[in-house]
Amino acid sequence: MKHYLSIHDADDLTQWVDEAIALKKEPKKYKSLGADKTICLLFFNNSLRTRLSTQKAAMNLGMDVMVMNFGNEGWALEYGDGTIMGEGKSEHIKEAAQVVSQYCDIVAIRAFAKLQDKIKDEAEEVLEGFTQYASIPVVNMESSVAHPLQALADAITLEENNAKPKPKVVLSWAPHPKALPHAVANSFVKMMKLQNAEFVITHPEGYELDSRITEGCRIEHNQKKALENADFVYVKNWSSYSDYGEVIHQNTDWMMTAEKLDKAKFMHCLPVRRNMVVEDAVLDGNQSLVIEQANNRTFSAQIVLKKILETIK
Amino acid sequence: MKHYLSIHDADDLTQWVDEAIALKKEPKKYKSLGADKTICLLFFNNSLRTRLSTQKAAMNLGMDVMVMNFGNEGWALEYGDGTIMGEGKSEHIKEAAQVVSQYCDIVAIRAFAKLQDKIKDEAEEVLEGFTQYASIPVVNMESSVAHPLQALADAITLEENNAKPKPKVVLSWAPHPKALPHAVANSFVKMMKLQNAEFVITHPEGYELDSRITEGCRIEHNQKKALENADFVYVKNWSSYSDYGEVIHQNTDWMMTAEKLDKAKFMHCLPVRRNMVVEDAVLDGNQSLVIEQANNRTFSAQIVLKKILETIK
Amino acid sequence: MKHYLSIHDADDLTQWVDEAIALKKEPKKYKSLGADKTICLLFFNNSLRTRLSTQKAAMNLGMDVMVMNFGNEGWALEYGDGTIMGEGKSEHIKEAAQVVSQYCDIVAIRAFAKLQDKIKDEAEEVLEGFTQYASIPVVNMESSVAHPLQALADAITLEENNAKPKPKVVLSWAPHPKALPHAVANSFVKMMKLQNAEFVITHPEGYELDSRITEGCRIEHNQKKALENADFVYVKNWSSYSDYGEVIHQNTDWMMTAEKLDKAKFMHCLPVRRNMVVEDAVLDGNQSLVIEQANNRTFSAQIVLKKILETIK
Known part of the structure; x- marks a missing residue:
């Protein structure tokens, strides 16, 4: 399964850049590639460019898009292994990631660093949690330590x-x-x-x-x-x-x-x-x-989604 | 570029009304007009009728729709010219308007009067800011001083x-x-x-x-x-x-x-x-x-979007 | 008009289950059934599975989907008959339900029990209010006393x-x-x-x-x-x-x-x-x-929407 978590997940950066520039000239060329495929964008933090450009990229590829603000629309997630969930967290990342995987073909996630605890931020609990437990490709829409789109x-x-x-x-x-x-x-x-x-x-x-x-x-x-x-x-x-x-x-x-x-x-x-x-x-x-x-955000997202879609056809 | 900021932007009100009544009879007649076109609805305030009817109108015309609650999903915007942005505002209207223009073909905006300062409300900083800096048509979904839809x-x-x-x-x-x-x-x-x-x-x-x-x-x-x-x-x-x-x-x-x-x-x-x-x-x-x-809100939005789409084909 | 408010609204449970299992094998088989039909999902409470699976089910049937968090995006609703609306509520369920009916073909509603007042919860003011005043089919996405999906x-x-x-x-x-x-x-x-x-x-x-x-x-x-x-x-x-x-x-x-x-x-x-x-x-x-x-939530929603769509074609 092909994730896009880091810029290193672009296996040939030069070629991806060239292909993205070609997509920019014909954004709708691969509109049939994403037909009957769904992407879910999960936001744990605010977003303007990423929200709109990733939606646009997915629509250019003919995908259906579901956008969700996880913070205030979903349930507070627990990430710890073996935790007794007796406090404020209603759902564990293990279930959340598997469940989201039932409804879409790709999931994209934004979860910023909280800047309180370096070790915790570098553990990337949200992005890594989804990557570990989801059964579908995961795209990083800015995590604690990386913004590869x-x-x-x-x-x-x-x-x-x-x-x-x-x-x-x-x-x-x-x-x-x-x-x-x-x-x-x-x-x-x-x-x-x-x-x-x-x-x-x-x-x-x-x-x-x-x-x-x-x-x-x-x-x-x-x-x-x-x-x-x-x-x-x-x-x-x-x-x-x-x-x-x-x-x-x-x-x-x-x-x-x-x-x-x-x-x-x-x-x-x-x-x-x-x-x-x-x-x-x-x-x-x-x-x-x-x-x-900002304009190129559409085409960076679009080349990433295109590369992933080509592996899940 | 054709904006719809005021009822006076309907160049022939009688004809627009007649065309809207015709659209009401065949809402999907122009479904190909908006194909591969995207509208972004930006809400700085609550909305029920405007939110649903404008989406519906755009979908009737075959457009893709992106809806965003700017207040809690995006960044707090600065509108002043030359301001040193050292306080709570993260983004300037100059960038926000240009950026949104990269991802869609039409932007529709709701930003109510705050009723604290007449001069500020009448300056319509949100709607006017987008109109001044966006490179795409702007539709007024209720501004401080007008609700032309x-x-x-x-x-x-x-x-x-x-x-x-x-x-x-x-x-x-x-x-x-x-x-x-x-x-x-x-x-x-x-x-x-x-x-x-x-x-x-x-x-x-x-x-x-x-x-x-x-x-x-x-x-x-x-x-x-x-x-x-x-x-x-x-x-x-x-x-x-x-x-x-x-x-x-x-x-x-x-x-x-x-x-x-x-x-x-x-x-x-x-x-x-x-x-x-x-x-x-x-x-x-x-x-x-x-x-x-309330039902006619769909068709007022639809005739406005149709008129704009005809100018950007 | 066919609502889905209770599991008893499935007129033949065994047959619905069999049809849902068939849909699961060919989710896109009835994609033309919902063409040019719109569903509005109204959330008065948080949701992950219901939000995504109902959207997915509707998209599988070719429907357009509008999602709205009524609580923070719309207006506070009044449910009482004859109330003088001089307090915090801006809109009455009578108008809200009729208005939403203008913009979509099916409305789905989530409104949890508040667990403060049994009689009030059992009155199901939100779901029953929409059912009484809407002119379109209503689907229960979890009400005070039932979660039939x-x-x-x-x-x-x-x-x-x-x-x-x-x-x-x-x-x-x-x-x-x-x-x-x-x-x-x-x-x-x-x-x-x-x-x-x-x-x-x-x-x-x-x-x-x-x-x-x-x-x-x-x-x-x-x-x-x-x-x-x-x-x-x-x-x-x-x-x-x-x-x-x-x-x-x-x-x-x-x-x-x-x-x-x-x-x-x-x-x-x-x-x-x-x-x-x-x-x-x-x-x-x-x-x-x-x-x-969780996966079957898509197909329970899809069979419900399919049955309703068949009555409103």
Whole structure:
């Protein structure tokens, strides 16, 4: 069974990107592939882009779609093995995952990091629970530590906008008032390690990502130096990983500006806080790729669903 | 690009009403028109009729439908220009509107007046924000100051039930325990000004609607006098406009009764509070058109979507 | 008009079960039957299985589906006759039911017992209100006192797994931390009374179900004795009926275990609290039918919708 839990589940990233770009030109070409197939989108957290783009991708492939906000429409789930369920949880992941598998052919799940407990977040109890007990393919619509549909959309966007044999791509941390998860940054780094690019990660000291993920990447604490001659600048906030889930300092001087960006293209997964993460001039200027990235979410989801549908025909 | 933000966006009201009545007879006639087209319904407020009738209308036209409760499923939106987004708002309308435009062909939006600040409500930040930044047609499913899908359904209902060359139509204010917006009344008045009818607005002093909208209309503070020989009585509560958003007094004697109604047909947009806005005898009697009005919501939405689809084929 | 409010609305249970089993083999066989027909699923309470399986059943029959969480997406409903609606309720069931009837061909409703007031719960104001005022068929997706889609799925599961001319089936009460409604047990008892089986109900004293429903059934307070030589054990918690809605004592020794189950098949409607209602060993063992029961929810809903669609073609 073919899941899509990590960007590494794309067995040939270059080919998937090329196929996604082809799908973008003819979105309805495979409309018969998903006929009489159903996808269920389960949201444990809010969503705008993922909700709409994954629905759209499934409909482009002719699938039926069922959307469910698990938090307030379903039952609170228990994930522990052997628990005596005498408290607030009404249903165990073992049943929930098997039951959902009776009603659809693919299940897609969004469950964010809670940023309270690193070990618990990294255990990915929701996504891993569904993967372990479901009898159908599972798609990650952003879990505690990964957002591989976003990373695939980012790869598509890079491919469409790159003119160089080996572009320079910078992942630049940005200030944010709230503590945010590492999922987007993690998946972007993993994806970039598969690209033929000069890749640099820049952030203030204390905001190091999981070193198992960034292993082998150049990390530069001087933002200005990191940005020199960049072709693409991917901006994203994340909270501290070592001091888990903390906003250790505001570093408002790390906000991306048109001046810092220079001639590079600007990327962000959205939602983005204007004049906090990035100034208006960048988002409103013509070097911004953020809307195209959002558009490419449809085609990253569509290539993933197409690849899965081809295995369950 | 063709939006439907106001009843005035129906370029020929009489013809739209006639076409809607024809659609009602053959709802599936244009099922191929919306094939491979998607509408997204975004709700910032509760909805029963609008939610179901607009979905139904879109499905009658063969469209795919995505429904989203923006408030609790998406991200809190910022509308201000140049704001430093360091507070509770996660996404700016500029991005949200452009992003939604990537995933659908038409977007329909419901965002009520908050009745706290007249200037802010009249700025229609949600509807206007989407209209300004979206790259697709926008449909108003009730905004702060207008409910043109309701007014179009009302026009259809009047046309179906009128036997006179120039009927008398009365818009009669009704008591209500809560402060309600002016949107329904505003759009009804605008629509009536396009009709060949004797039109009278009646309400207690202090409940004057926006004079820019009622300009040229007969306003009568004596309800009994206003209702004399009426053919249609449209009942609706609204809060004070001058003392913005206030319930200035209860005026329970303004409730519509069978006796007051006499031989006129009764209209209301629903939901309606029984024995507060109107007595049971009226709603349960055969002069009430409220269910037919609700039914006509499907066809007012359907003619609007059909007109828009014809421009984006 | 054909409603499905109670298991007794299946006019020939054996035949419906056989037809459902046939549908399970060819779920899409009647996909043209529901073409251009719409079902609206209205949820006043949470749901996982019912939400997804009823959608799936409707889609298998080619219907369009509209799902609505009435509680937080619609308006608070008033059910009383003649009430002056000056408090929190915005809409009367009379209008709501008639209005929903304008937009769909079948309406399905979930509204649980509140367990505060027996007379009010037994009046089934939501389900009965819709049944009385809607002009379309109504399907019960679990009301205060009945869950006939579950009972029909249970009948299908029994039929598929039974090898004896007259099997022994035991309904065994189980401990639970929260007060739960009687709906599932009631409908299971009603269904079993239509079966050729040796049927026993077992529960601690004080947990007697409504005697009008259990009339003629063997009730045994000694769980061990009840379970002797059972072929199927259906486990379910319910709160007290006489001391209405109370958890009178915890009776944790009534939990189902593999030892107690012996060679019988285990059934439960789900969601189930592990190691409270039933121990892990049962759910994880191969005598458990719970996932198959959940799967059969699709086909119980599908046969119900098929029977209704055949009357409204």
